Amino acid sequence: MKAFRTHTGLVAPLDQSNIDTDQIIPKQFLKRIERTGFGEFLFYDWRRGADDKPDRDFVLNQPRYKRASVLVTGRNFGCGSSREHAPWALADYGFCAIIAASFADIFANNCIKNGIVPVVLPEAEVQELIKRAKELPGYSVTVDLESRTVKDDGGFSASFPFDDFHRYCLLEGLDDIALSLQQEAAITAYESRRPQWRMTHQASFQK
Amino acid sequence: MPHPRTLFEKLWDDHVVCEPAGTPALLYIDLHLVHEVTSPQAFDGLRAAGRGVRRPDLTVATADHNVPTTDRSLPISDAIAAKQIEALRRNCREFGIKFYDIHSAEQGIVHVIGPELGLTQPGMTIVCGDSHTSTHGAFGALAFGIGTSEVEHVLATQCLQQMRPRTMQIRARGSLPAGVGAKDLALGIIGQIGTDGATGHVIEYAGEAVQTLSMEGRMTLCNMSIEAGARAGMIAPDDVTFAYLKGRRFAPHNTDDHAAWDEAVAYWRTLAGDREAKFDQVVEIDAGALAPSVTWGTSPGQVVPVTGHVPDPAKAATEADRRAAEQALKYMNLAPGTRVEDISISRVFIGSCTNARIEDLQAAARIVKGYKINQTVHAMVVPGSQAVKRQAEAEGLDRIFRDAGFEWREAGCSMCLGMNPDILQPGERCASTSNRNFEGRQGRGGRTHLVSPMMAAAAAIAGHFIDIRDWDYR
Numbered sequence: 001m002k003a004f005r006t007h008t009g010l011v012a013p014l015d016q017s018n019i020d021t022d023q024i025i026p027k028q029f030l031k032r033i034e035r036t037g038f039g040e041f042l043f044y045d046w047r048r049g050a051d052d053k054p055d056r057d058f059v060l061n062q063p064r065y066k067r068a069s070v071l072v073t074g075r076n077f078g079c080g081s082s083r084e085h086a087p088w089a090l091a092d093y094g095f096c097a098i099i100a101a102s103f104a105d106i107f108a109n110n111c112i113k114n115g116i117v118p119v120v121l122p123e124a125e126v127q128e129l130i131k132r133a134k135e136l137p138g139y140s141v142t143v144d145l146e147s148r149t150v151k152d153d154g155g156f157s158a159s160f161p162f163d164d165f166h167r168y169c170l171l172e173g174l175d176d177i178a179l180s181l182q183q184e185a186a187i188t189a190y191e192s193r194r195p196q197w198r199m200t201h202q203a204s205f206q207k
Numbered sequence: 208m209p210h211p212r213t214l215f216e217k218l219w220d221d222h223v224v225c226e227p228a229g230t231p232a233l234l235y236i237d238l239h240l241v242h243e244v245t246s247p248q249a250f251d252g253l254r255a256a257g258r259g260v261r262r263p264d265l266t267v268a269t270a271d272h273n274v275p276t277t278d279r280s281l282p283i284s285d286a287i288a289a290k291q292i293e294a295l296r297r298n299c300r301e302f303g304i305k306f307y308d309i310h311s312a313e314q315g316i317v318h319v320i321g322p323e324l325g326l327t328q329p330g331m332t333i334v335c336g337d338s339h340t341s342t343h344g345a346f347g348a349l350a351f352g353i354g355t356s357e358v359e360h361v362l363a364t365q366c367l368q369q370m371r372p373r374t375m376q377i378r379a380r381g382s383l384p385a386g387v388g389a390k391d392l393a394l395g396i397i398g399q400i401g402t403d404g405a406t407g408h409v410i411e412y413a414g415e416a417v418q419t420l421s422m423e424g425r426m427t428l429c430n431m432s433i434e435a436g437a438r439a440g441m442i443a444p445d446d447v448t449f450a451y452l453k454g455r456r457f458a459p460h461n462t463d464d465h466a467a468w469d470e471a472v473a474y475w476r477t478l479a480g481d482r483e484a485k486f487d488q489v490v491e492i493d494a495g496a497l498a499p500s501v502t503w504g505t506s507p508g509q510v511v512p513v514t515g516h517v518p519d520p521a522k523a524a525t526e527a528d529r530r531a532a533e534q535a536l537k538y539m540n541l542a543p544g545t546r547v548e549d550i551s552i553s554r555v556f557i558g559s560c561t562n563a564r565i566e567d568l569q570a571a572a573r574i575v576k577g578y579k580i581n582q583t584v585h586a587m588v589v590p591g592s593q594a595v596k597r598q599a600e601a602e603g604l605d606r607i608f609r610d611a612g613f614e615w616r617e618a619g620c621s622m623c624l625g626m627n628p629d630i631l632q633p634g635e636r637c638a639s640t641s642n643r644n645f646e647g648r649q650g651r652g653g654r655t656h657l658v659s660p661m662m663a664a665a666a667a668i669a670g671h672f673i674d675i676r677d678w679d680y681r
């Protein structure tokens with residue numbers, strides 16, 4: 001996975017809760033078999049108006065948020081489909097951290113695998129960040145995973161929970177598959193304990 | 208005495224390979240289901256790292272998300288979809304994985320064919336790169352959706368690093384009234400606890416209304432767990448479970464030298480949660496008070512009884528809810544206070560891993576029998592699997608649907624997510640038996656109302672939502 005220590009970047013406010021992965025990356029782009037190139041399709045339907053022209057009101061279409069790399073948004077962000085295409089699109093677009101009051105489980109996990117930090121802050125602090133991002137041109141924050149804090153130049157400072165293991169993996173950019181493969185002996189031992197009647201598809205299939 | 212454990216805790220304990228200090232548990236995976244959309248990048252990752260598939264024999268693949276549901280003897284017209292299916296075909300061949308290809312008799316939605324083939328069994332851990340993997344929890348399995356990086360992880364190691372989720376019990380008191388089914392129970396629960404009500408939790412469903420559900424009803428209920436934000440949903444295995452599984456192709460079978468089925472059942476009987484077991488959270492729902500449900504918004508939690516009205520956002524409990532409701536009504540083109548039965552629909556979709564099993568089609572066909580669909584409606588039935596399709600045809604259900612004016616299709620996900628040509632046009636309003644009414648889910652600008660199969664069938668005939676409890680069966 002991609003390493004993450006600290007990141008300072010422009011904040012884009014997307015003030016809505018329950019944003020699902022169908023909105024983050026609509027299904028018509030899930031047919032690609034690569035991991036890259038999804039950024040241009042991020043929030044595809046929301047970036048275009050009914051007439052197919054860019055919707056100038058949508059936050060990511062506003063020039064002032066063009067180079068945003070920190071997204072601040074409503075609770076339960078990333079609910080719905082497990083598609084990893086959603087964090088791929090966010091990362092490809094340039095987002096390094098997402099701040100919300102809560103995240104859907106699978107989505108948060110998928111973010112970490114792709115070097116995006118899902119930062120959980122209390123609702124009031126999220127609202128404060130959204131307010132500042134709307135009011136202050138060029139508003140940016142620093143997300144520091146080592147100290148688990150979000151700070152800006154204007155006195156905002158909040159710490160967020162992040163479990164030690166995933167923090168360590170992100171700080172080091174560890175390959176978690178390699179980590180699991182170090183347990184090879186334990187896996188093999190476990191396999192020898194599995195009851196015989198446990199399905200093995202191919203063995204039964206070949207009968 | 209060992210401390211009392213929930214069903215989930217027993218499965219968890221049974222599958223921990225090791226828990227090295229400072230890392231999450233390494234959980235063994237008994238069955239890994241694979242489909243065309245979330246797997247290509249995982250196989251590429253394996254190749255790039257020079258890794259193999261540890262247990263191809265515990266891995267099963269099919270194509271369901273983007274397959275056409277029209278005549279399969281024709282080439283796939285969508286070149287990119289064809290390429291994705293071809294990639295899965297090649298990957299399965301290269302890594303020795305069983306693939307139920309689009310022409311195979313077993314093809315179908317991954318969450319329909321797993322149970323149908325007897326691959327899904329109690330006490331198992333099951334994962335798939337699809338959030339509705341929770342469906343398999345109906346058998347007392349710990350089943351959950353994963354992303355593509357984790358698909359790669361399971362392919363390489365047959366394990367996953369997992370943080371232990373919290374536990375939640377949902378007790379459904381009383382019994383479901385006539386005409387109210389598993390789908391209404393699922394929507395009722397989500398309406399009550401919210402779409403993030405179970406985030407971070409594994410749900411165990413219990414209570415009379417759950418125990419009396421058929422296996423297929425239990426699958427519908429567990430399927431929708433993810434719409435409440437849950438990691439997984441599960442139901443303790445019992446005689447209903449065992450009767451469903453017995454004799455299925457990949458279920459254990461007794462032979463002369465090994466009573467594998469008996470051994471399995473004896474073990475499965477030990478899985479039910481202990482009576483004294485504690486949950487992190489317990490939710491009660493009054494099943495007897497539920498009615499056929501219809502969603503009015505763009506989130507499965509935005510739901511009311513068919514006898515109800517579209518709510519007024521001004522009366523929402525919180526500011527965030529009010530804004531969400533306003534946006535949903537704008538997208539759905541509905542006015543507050545509209546009677547649900549006055550909402551006209553132009554499309555009907557009976558399908559998806561939530562509601563396209565044989566009992567769903569039987570229930571819908573009972574409503575449809577002897578009727579014609581409304582002239583203004585375009586309706587389709589997409590069986591969940593080829594096996595469901597064959598059985599329905601053997602029972603003559605296809606005739607009932609066709610005679611009424613429904614299209615009768617080949618198996619796949621179809622208009623549940625519209626990755627194939629089956630989509631809503633902008634502004635079209637659909638009564639759908641699927642699980643998500645998100646903006647654009649069934650096609651850009653399309654408006655989805657989630658309902659049970661009987662409610663969808665009745666809406667096709669009436670041209671608007673109608674309370675099936677008053678239905679005049681022919």
Ligand code: SF4
Binds near residue numbers: 272559
């Ligand atoms: S039917 Fe719908 S929800 Fe089920 S697996 Fe297919 S796309 Fe996902």
